[in-house]
Amino acid sequence: MERDRDEDGRARSSRPRDALGRPLPPGSEGVERIPDDLDLPPAETLTYAQDLLDRGLAFNAHEVLEAAWKNGPQSERELWQGLAQLAVGITHIQRGNVKGALTLLRRAELRLANEGEAPPHQIDGPGLVLFAAGISAKLEHGDEIDLTQLRPRLEVVRNVQSPDSGPG
Template identity: 50%
Template structure:
């Protein structure tokens, strides 16, 4: 949603979900073009999840906020957050597919989107550019 859009309720905060519920809800929000709302779902996971996974969820939240900024026309900030989020999920010791999340695919997605933002000065359609959290094989 463009910044300042009226009538779009925020996600409830402080909700504890299982990792599978987190990924499924965030993917549905990303697919609907609501990356900021997906960010809030990831934020709940990083605040309520185990300490050794907090950087994973925080990195995923940064990817969602990077997409939010990109859709709102803040291309420089969006690219920075995409790359920061990619670095965060790449640096963890949780493996390449924690909770079925396609870390390698998300890193590639973020790097490609950040590069395209640098080359093209137009904002992106958040739903059209939404990542696949579990890769192309798992539509979640």
């Protein structure tokens, strides 16, 4: 069987995939694929990845974040790689692969912790480190993970006051 290849000869799979990123038989209907050449500004990347995470599509969120990692500036590669690894860790949980999840969540935790208290693009580095550590601890203790808990907020949520909400 001949593999799909891109213009540079790298292997690519045009097979449809399920919501967890697993290949489906040719001709099956899968979830929408993330384009191989995706290149978005950071704010759009985060919005797109957050939407996918919120819909339980962590594998697709990983592909969006991986594109930012590969296309972004060298100074931000560790950050984007950590975010992509977080999404892959969630994917492993969704697939029931605890060992793989722990490996990727730990890598994500380390990379994101190295970014300090205020990573660029309003990314909630400290919150994501706590999320990864908390989910890892639950997995290590054999606790069941509610899949709705696997929707971390990628960006800092700010308290926005309306002009009417001031003291008075």
